Amino acid sequence: MIIGLTGNIATGKSTISNMFQAKYQIPVIDADIVSREVVEPGEQALEEIVATFGEDILLENGTLNRKKLGAIIFQDQNKREKLNAIVHPAVRNKMLSKKEELLRQGNQTIVMDIPLLFENNLTYLVEKTIVVYASEHIQLQRLMERNQLSEKEARDRMNSQMAIDEKRDLADEVIDNSGSMEQSEKQLKNILINWELIE
Ligand SMILES: CC(C)(COP(=O)(O)OP(=O)(O)OC[C@H]1O[C@@H](n2cnc3c(N)ncnc32)[C@H](O)[C@@H]1O)[C@@H](O)C(=O)NCCC(=O)NCCS
Ligand SMILES: Nc1ncnc2c1ncn2[C@@H]1O[C@H](COP(=O)(O)OP(=O)(O)OP(=O)(O)O)[C@@H](O)[C@H]1O
Numbered sequence: 001m002i003i004g005l006t007g008n009i010a011t012g013k014s015t016i017s018n019m020f021q022a023k024y025q026i027p028v029i030d031a032d033i034v035s036r037e038v039v040e041p042g043e044q045a046l047e048e049i050v051a052t053f054g055e056d057i058l059l060e061n062g063t064l065n066r067k068k069l070g071a072i073i074f075q076d077q078n079k080r081e082k083l084n085a086i087v088h089p090a091v092r093n094k095m096l097s098k099k100e101e102l103l104r105q106g107n108q109t110i111v112m113d114i115p116l117l118f119e120n121n122l123t124y125l126v127e128k129t130i131v132v133y134a135s136e137h138i139q140l141q142r143l144m145e146r147n148q149l150s151e152k153e154a155r156d157r158m159n160s161q162m163a164i165d166e167k168r169d170l171a172d173e174v175i176d177n178s179g180s181m182e183q184s185e186k187q188l189k190n191i192l193i194n195w196e197l198i199e
Contacts, residue, residue, distance in 0.1 A: 001109050001197065002099070004126030006117040008164045009157050010143035011134040012177035012184065017113045019188055024198065028111040029098045031091055038090040039064050048086045053079075074156040088120065096125075109197055118170055119162050130191065131171035133164060134178045 005020075005028070007013045020026045039046045041062045049057060049064065053072065059065045073080040095112060102110050112126055123129060134142070136158065143154045168174050173194075175187045192198045 001128060001195065002126045003109065003111045004117050004123060004129040005111050005113045005132065006115060006129065006167065006171075007132035007134075007177075008139060008161050008167065009115065010139050010146060011164060012132045012142075012175075013113050013115065015177065015181065016130070016132050016175060016184065016188060017111060019185055020111050023185070024192065026109050026111055026197075027102050027107055028113050029095050029102070031095060031112070031114045031116070034094050034098070035087055035091045038087060038094055043090070045086050045090045049083065052082055052086065070157075071153075074153070074160050077160075080160060088116075092122075116161070118167055128172045128195065129170070130173045130175060131164075131167045132184075133168050133174050133176050136164065138178050139164065 005013055005017060014030075014032075017028045017030060020028055037043075039049065046064060049069070053069065057065055057069055069083070073083050095114075099110060099112070114120075114122055114125075117123060117126070117129065139158060140151070140154055143149060143157065144151060147154070149157070173191045175184050175191070177184045189198070
């Protein structure tokens with residue numbers, strides 16, 4: 001089974017994805033990690049980013065200045081769409097080849113952790129979806145704290161995604177990660193039992 005794990009920024013996707021790997025040895029393909037790989041120096045996507053956003057978007061060592069690009073695209077939809085058009089096709093292709101490789105190795109269950117699964121209509125890539133939910137208030141608190149962002153910066157990031165309540169309605173299953181990690185772990189276990197992936 002291919003499981004699509006999604007949610008919104010800082011709702012806890014990585015937290016749940018770690019549980020999949022550590023507790024159940026189910027491999028996870030993480031779109032955020034892949035989106036870093038496809039913009040490494042020498043990659044075509046990085047050249048296109050420089051052509052679009054200018055040389056100033058690079059750090060002195062030639063790598064992408066993520067902080068600067070984030071400050072630009074999270075408050076400008078037009079620029080965000082330009083970046084997405086460059087990065088997303090490369091991310092999708094690389095995720096698909098990673099999935100094929102994991103299937104070749106004999107893995108029967110694979111998780112694809114894709115923050116923008118619903119926004120980008122990618123549900124055709126997966127068989128079941130899990131949304132990791134946290135109320136907007138908790139999301140804001142955790143995001144400001146983890147990334148050391150102002151409220152405005154955090155809200156800009158949250159507003160660049162579909163509302164979490166809308167995603168919750170689209171999901172096959174929801175893990176409410178507003179409580180403790182133990183509570184979330186129990187919910188994950190119940191879902192895997194329901195799907196007959198564990199006993
Ligand atoms: C703008 C960039 C350089 C900022 O880097 P930074 O290290 O600060 O953030 P990071 O990549 O870890 O992303 C953190 C979270 O932001 C959210 N996010 C990232 N990009 C986007 C986007 N284009 N639209 C909406 N939300 C996004 C996701 O929830 C993600 O989990 C980077 O996010 C990026 O290259 N984004 C475009 C690729 C993308 O869409 N990635 C998300 C999944 S494929
Ligand atoms: N149940 C929880 N209780 C308290 N803190 C939590 C809980 N779950 C996650 N966190 C914290 O909230 C923050 C966001 O969690 P996490 O990084 O898993 O979110 P994410 O959805 O993967 O974020 P992103 O979209 O940026 O990749 C982290 O600092 C994490 O340690």
